Structures are given as C-alpha cells and as structure tokens.
Amino acid sequence: MTRPERFRRFLDYFTTAFPEPKTELAYRNPYELIVAVVLSAQCTDKRVNQVMPALLEQFPTAAELGVATADDIFPFIRSVSYPNNKAKHLAGLGKLLLEEFEGEVPSTIEELQRLPGVGRKTANVVVSVIYNQPAMAVDTHVFRVSHRLGLVPKTATTPLAVERALVKYTPQEVIPKAHHWLILHGRYICVARTPKCSICPLTDFCAYYAKVVAPGLAPAAGKPSAKSQL
Template identity: 80%
Template sequence: MRKAERYRHFTDYFTTHFPEPETELSFANPYELLVAVVLSAQCTDKRVNLVTPALLAQFPTPAHLAAATPDDIFPFIRSISYPNNKAKHLAGLGRMLAQEFEGEVPATIEELQRLPGVGRKTANVIVSVVYNQPAMAVDTHVFRVSHRLGLVPKTATTPLAVEKELVRHIPESLIPKAHHWLILHGRYVCVARQPKCAQCPLTGWCKYYDEVVSKQEVVPIKSVLKSPKSNIE
C-alpha cells in the first residue's frame, strides 16, 4: 500500500469518527495549559490533572509563579515524576513569562523554547492547542503509532524526523487534530506492550498488523496439550 493511501485511510477514519479530538489535560487558559504540559513530561495526564487544581489555585498567574521558589512549588507537585527539576522549571518559567513576555504565553515555537522546561514537543503542543497552528508534537504515543501504522518510515528514528514526515503528508488544517488522534489511539488502543489489535478498526491497512500480528503462528490447543515440553498440567 502506498503512503498516500495510508494517510488517506488515516484522515478519513478519524475525521469521520473523532472529528473534534481534544487534549485530556485540564486547563482554562494558555498559562494553565503550559504548566500542565511541562508537568506531563514522562507523567500521565491523569496524574497531572490531580495535581494542577491545588497548584494553580496557589499560583493562578505567571506573576504568582514568578514570586515563588522551587521549594514553594515542590509540595504541590511531589507526586509528579521528577518533581525537583519540574519545580525549578516552573519557577524559572514564571519569572521569564512575567519579565520578558508581560505575563503572556508566547505564540511561537522559538520563543516558547526559551522558557525553562519547554522543549520542542511542549512548544508544539502549546501552539497547536492554544493557537491552532499546524504543529505536530511527537511524544512516545505519536512516535509508536505513526511507525506501526506505516505513516512514517523506519528510517525516521527521532521525534523531529517523525514530526517532519507527518507534517509533510497530513493536510495543514488537520495537523492539530492529528496530533490528538495519534496520542489517543496510542493511549487506549495501540498501546506499547500489547496493542489491542482485536479491537482496532485500522487493522485493514495497518503495517504492523500486516507484517507482525497477522503472521503470528497460532498453535492449536491439542498440539500444546500433547507437547512433551508443555507446562500445562
């Protein structure tokens, strides 16, 4: 199957069945989303959503965060992965937002990446979700699912390479949505260790299913029971 056909199947299915996907992080404004995305690095959205209400009640604006020290922030995020580093990042992020951006979250990837704790993935999430720009944030879910579906080649071995490949082939207007489609599919169906292929509606054109799952040998139950090496008692 040609790549263009795979992308057509991908966009056709998700635009039909999930036309308006959204991030699962809870937020009310760009500042709150930025804080949540920084906290979400190597952590689940569910855990972040449990932490942010109290954190943002204490530090509701960049000015409040700018006045805080990492020690002030740490107790609110102690259950998050890497809380010491993230407390430092949030304190520095608050100061920079207050001092250099007048308390506003920047709208460009370049400016966002100047903020402590903000890498390219986080910056792409912000410009995509907040500013609806055609940016593709590549996390572990996007990286895994795009390879399994055959949307990107095996030679795309870095997040940036995957990002460029996806942006090149997905219609610009759908890129912000495609980011969520890939994440949610990877989070709930195409999971890392045991993908739920039996429940997946994409197996008809999925490269992983065609090359791996469909070729797995099914051993008859009687053969297993008769095998002298069987551990079944």
C-alpha cells in the same frame, strides 16, 4: 499500499469517527496549559490533572509563579514524575514569562522554547492547542503509532524526523487534530506492550498488524468502532 494511501485511510477514519479530538489535560487558559504540559513530561495526564487544582490555587497566574521558588512549588507537585526538576522549571518559566513576555504565554515555537522546561514537543502542543497552528507534537505515543501504522519511514528514528514525516502528508488544517488522534489511539488502543488489534479499526492498512499479528492473512472484516475507546 503507498504512504499517501495510508495517510488517506488514517485521515478518512478519524475525521469521520472522531472529528473533534481534544487534549485530556484540564486547563482554562494558555498559562494553565503550559504549566500542565511541563508537568506531563513522562507523567500521566490523570496525575497532572490531580495536582493542578491545588497548584493553581497557590499560583493562579504567571505573576504568582514568577516570584515563587522551586521550594515553594515542590510540595504541590511532589507526586508527579521528576518533581525537583519540574519545580525548578516552573519557577524559571514563571520568572521569564513576567520579565520578557508581560506574563503572557508567547505564540511562537521559537519564543516558547526559551522558557525553562519547554522543549519542541511542549512548544508544539501549546501552539497547536491554544493557537491552532499546524504543529505536530511527537511524544512516545505519536512516535510508536506512526511507525506501527506505516505512516512514517523506518529511517525516522528521532521525534523531529517523525514530525517532519507526519506533516508532509497531513493537510495543515488537520495537523492539530492528527496530533490528538495519534496520542489517543496510542493511549487506549495501540498500547505499547500489547496493542488491542482485535478492536482496532485500522488493521486493514497497519504495517504492524500485517507483519506481526496476521502475516499473510487478510484483515478481519467488521471490527467494532474504536471511537468509544478514545
């Protein structure tokens, strides 16, 4: 199967079975999303959602966050991964939002990456989710699933290489959704240690399934839809 054919199969399934995917981070505006995404680095969305209400009560906008110190922020995020570094990042992020962006979250990847704690992945998430731009954020789930499905070549060994390979064959208007499809599929079905191939609807073109799970065998027909798992 060619790579364009794999993409067509991937897109056909998800546009039908899961047409409106959304981030699992809870947010109400761009400020809340960027704070949540910074906190979500190497941390679960569930944990981030647990700490966000108290954090936002204390720092509801960039105006409050921009005058806070890392020591002010730390007690509210102590249960997330790397809280010391993230407290410093959020303090710097708030300050820069106030000083250079009038308290508003910028809408370009280049401007976003100037903010402390915001790398390319975080910037891509923000412009994709908030501004519906065709940006593909590559986290560990996207990286793993895209390789297992055979959507990207083995030579794509960095997040940027995977990002470029994915957007090459994904229609621009679908890229923001495809990002969520890959994340959610990796979070609930194509998990890292023991992928749930028995309920996966994509085994008919999955390179991992063909090579590791059922070498030489035709994929089983009639698998249940995985929509309820996402």
